[in-house]
Amino acid sequence: MSIFESILDIRNKFDIDIQNSDDNSASIESIRNKYLSRKGTVAGLFSQMGSIDASQRPEAGKSLNELKSYITASINKRLESFNGQSDEDSEYSDLTLPGDPFPGGSLHPITLVLDEINSIFSKLGFSVAYGPEVDTDYYNFEALNIPKHHPARDMQDTFYISDDVVLRTHTSNNQIHTMENHAPPIKIIAPGRVYRNEDVSVRSYCLFHQVEGLYVDKNVSMADLKGVLNHFAREFFGQKVKTRFRPSFFPFTEPSAEMDVSCFFCQQKGCNICKYSGWLEILGCGMVDPEVFKSVGYDPEVWSGYAFGMGIERMAMQRYGIEDIRLLFEGDIRFLRQF
Numbered sequence: 153m154s155i156f157e158s159i160l161d162i163r164n165k166f167d168i169d170i171q172n173s174d175d176n177s178a179s180i181e182s183i184r185n186k187y188l189s190r191k192g193t194v195a196g197l198f199s200q201m202g203s204i205d206a207s208q209r210p211e212a213g214k215s216l217n218e219l220k221s222y223i224t225a226s227i228n229k230r231l232e233s234f235n236g237q238s239d240e241d242s243e244y245s246d247l248t249l250p251g252d253p254f255p256g257g258s259l260h261p262i263t264l265v266l267d268e269i270n271s272i273f274s275k276l277g278f279s280v281a282y283g284p285e286v287d288t289d290y291y292n293f294e295a296l297n298i299p300k301h302h303p304a305r306d307m308q309d310t311f312y313i314s315d316d317v318v319l320r321t322h323t324s325n326n327q328i329h330t331m332e333n334h335a336p337p338i339k340i341i342a343p344g345r346v347y348r349n350e351d352v353s354v355r356s357y358c359l360f361h362q363v364e365g366l367y368v369d370k371n372v373s374m375a376d377l378k379g380v381l382n383h384f385a386r387e388f389f390g391q392k393v394k395t396r397f398r399p400s401f402f403p404f405t406e407p408s409a410e411m412d413v414s415c416f417f418c419q420q421k422g423c424n425i426c427k428y429s430g431w432l433e434i435l436g437c438g439m440v441d442p443e444v445f446k447s448v449g450y451d452p453e454v455w456s457g458y459a460f461g462m463g464i465e466r467m468a469m470q471r472y473g474i475e476d477i478r479l480l481f482e483g484d485i486r487f488l489r490q491f
């Protein structure tokens with residue numbers, strides 16, 4: 153093969169290589185390496201120059217230089233074609249191609265459930281209040297009738313920032329903030345994160361969400377509380393859901409209750425989600441304790457009210473059939489994309 157034939161041959165091979173290469177700089181660079189490096193194909197041809205006929209040398213040198221510039225220019229153009237630089241000039245850009253898809257995000261299941269709860273309660277005239285996640289002992293405990301050394305503090309394993317400052321263990325601190333800042337009547341829900349120093353497991357996490365509810369007015373009764381929560385349960389879980397209220401204890405409500413809804417996984421036939429009881433506990437509630445009214449300067453002889461606090465993770469897990477609470481906090485995109 154004469155040197156001229158070799159030049160043509162290499163140019164053809166290069167054309168095929170560059171056309172078939174992937175759209176990434178690594179594969180283009182490997183082609184550059186193959187043809188243009190110090191030990192590459194083109195350099196190989198230059199080294200043959202000494203052995204060819206002197207009369208052909210100028211012509212051969214010219215062709216070789218042309219090959220080299222051709223390869224250099226083609227490689228640069230190819231790189232530009234997907235780097236987005238000087239796209240218009242590139243023979244490789246096709247303006248009729250569809251754009252790159254831009255994956256849209258999705259709402260987190262907790263956000264979906266919170267939005268739904270907000271919407272149910274806002275139709276009943278509740279407004280939304282927010283309060284601090286880092287709060288003083290006073291708002292998280294004292295003012296809610298949980299004095300220091302009260303056994304009720306053991307119910308909630310508290311993260312202490314200092315002796316007097318805690319990560320709130322429930323959204324009930326919002327009851328105090330709201331009542332301190334507003335005169336009655338009051339009708340709020342207060343969604344937010346709460347923190348408890350619990351062992352992380354399938355069922356519990358060191359942080360979770362609650363929605364607090366507080367209604368204060370004249371002549372509020374337990375019947376009002378049950379009416380509102382039954383309505384909420386039917387809206388959220390479906391008209392067929394059954395509810396029951398069990399007596400319970402919270403220092404800031406008297407009387408206190410816990411509300412269960414009928415298990416909709418097994419239609420109360422018994423399953424491991426409801427632990428074969430047919431019921432799922434979703435919230436704590438009760439009539440605001442007069443001691444709480446006293447700590448915010450409301451006259452308990454005039455004002456009455458109810459409060460409730462529900463756990464959101466559990467409701468989201470039930471709604472979407474999520475079996476491990478940790479999935480809600482790990483931010484794994486494969487999990488989140490499903491919502």
Ligand code: PHE
Nearest residue numbers: 322324402436437459460461
């Ligand atoms: N704060 C309570 C808890 O975290 C729930 C609750 C709120 C109970 C309001 C009664 C009234 O368990």
